[in-house]
Amino acid sequence: MCRWIAYSGSPVNLEDLLYKPERSLVMQSKHSRLGAETINGDGFGIGWYSRPPRPGLFHSTDPAWNDRNLRELSALAWSGRVFAHIRASTGTAVQQTNCHPFRYGRWLWMHNGLINDFSTIKRDMTLAVDPALxxxxxxxxxxxxxxxxxLTYGLENDPPRAVARAVGVIEAIGRNHGVEYPMQMTVATTDGETTWAFRYSTEEKSRSLFRSTDISALRALHPTHELLQGLSADARLVVSEPLGDLEGAWQEVPEASTLVVQGARAEVSSFSPTPV
Structure with missing residues (x-):
């Protein structure tokens, strides 16, 4: 599968975010604790907002731990909203166009998981996409x-509703082809102002997903932690797996949930596909 992080808050140096935590995303590319695979070396990508509304993208097919350009870029870049993803392919080619996050206009999207028997249901899924897209x-x-x-079902207007409809369509197509458990996902998407994250699987055994707790409370618990002291009170992280073992830092996002992060506000609600 894959691992990813979504950050929002005060501008953060990408090197501090990607390399310096105890269990950083780059470290997870070599040794993931909670992923379906230990190694996530089939490329990586970063999406960040410096001059909204259009985010920048950097993709590479190299392993994140072995890419000099990533280290150079991250040392000199700051952003208040960052998506980063390390890839473990589930069968499709290792190429830049297959690296997450994906971009459409001001929107970014990244996914951990898979659509089971994708080769079987790919054609019907493709035909469900808006021809203009x-x-x-x-x-x-x-x-x-x-x-x-x-996007076809309205991501730009109502992300939770659009993702629920898309998952409902995928599950319906899967059932028509005899696929027992079509969907396995943790997904993050953003328009540059709000982040939405989803945890769901048809089998009800979804991949791991966590969110950071209130930074102010963490500062009180860990007054000497350097990175915490430099972040704004509204800084939030959503991650496939924790970036360290700091006490009180992480809360698991429940199975079948939607998480909405807007400024300091982080709200969790239930998620279920829209039946087709």
């Missing part, structure tokens, strides 16, 4: 096709 699909992954289904 279809030419924009560049890669061959289930994740990017899922993104364009969500």
């Amino acid at each position: 279809f030419p924009l699909i560049e890669g061959s992954t289930d994740s990017e096709l899922f993104f364009y289904l969500a």
